[in-house]
Amino acid sequence: MKCPRCVQVIHRGAGLCPHCGFGLAEADERYGSEDVVLRRLGDAAGLIRAKDRPKVSAALDKFCRRFPQLFFAVYTGSGQGGGNLRQFGFWLLNRAAFEDVPVDRPNEAGILLVIDADSKSAAVTWGYQLDPFLTEEDTFFCLTRAHAYWLEGRFADGIVRMIAQLEKVLRKRAAQARRDPEKFERKVAPPARTGEIARRIREGHKHAAARTVAPAAKTEVAK
Known part of the structure; x- marks a missing residue:
């Protein structure tokens, strides 16, 4: 994986980036350390028209049916990333408790798309179980299809x-993994406890300390 701050390549098992020292604790200091209650479609910035929400929800459902061990989520905000969507996406996937995702699909198996209305930018974050199957180049190419x-x-x-x-x-990638399963299995390395996408977050989905991401300010992006 690449460090969300300095973008240098690091081992997923590293608790802190060896190049710049970034870790989940630092992200918690900026965004908060409490659980964040979300749904797979979290349009805090109001970028998606009401009439279009069903088509996005249908696409999310279709993805889950095709890949029953994974899930895809979308979050739109306005200035939530503080100018760095990579760090915000990393933090949100670690801290999110997705109410509409089965508990047998942990955040480690999640893919999160974050769109910042203010900076007109987007970023993709995924859990370590996807490391054998996704690269930065893959997700960048997918983003270009939406641009x-x-x-x-x-x-x-x-x-x-x-x-x-x-x-x-x-x-x-699934077809490639079937042909050479050992190659793909070797790439899966659970992260250190200090930086893991904690399965505990979604045990039962709700916690007394859980909160929601603060609503974003109204955006001027055309709808």
């Missing part, structure tokens, strides 16, 4: 297009 739609304010269409491209990538 033209997002420029036109068609956020739902862009998300659906991106998910469809991601499915193609994962199906290809």
Whole structure:
């Protein structure tokens, strides 16, 4: 994986980045250390029209059916990343308790798309179980498939297009894994406890200390 702050390649098992010292504790200091209650479609910035929400939800459901061990989630905010979506996405996937995701699909098996309305940027974060099957180049390519739609304010269409491209990538990697399973199994390395995407977050989905991400300010991005 790449460090969310300095973007240097690091081992997933490292609790702290050996290059810049970044870790989950630092992200907690910026964004909070409490659990965050979300649903797979968290449109805090209001970028997705009400009439388009069903098509995005349908795409998320379709992804879960095709990959029953995984899940895909979307979060839109306004300035939530503080100028660094990589760090915010890393933190959110660690701290999110997705109410509409079965408990047998831990955050380690999740893929999270974060769209920041203020900076007009997007980033993808995934759990360590996806490390053998996804690369930065893969997710960047998937984002490029959505870029033209997002420029036109068609956020739902862009998300659906991106998910469809991601499915193609994962199906290809799954076929490769069937041909050489040992190669892919060797790439899975659980992270150190200090930086893991904790399974405990979604045990029962709700906790007394759980909270929601603060609603984003109204955005001027065209809808």
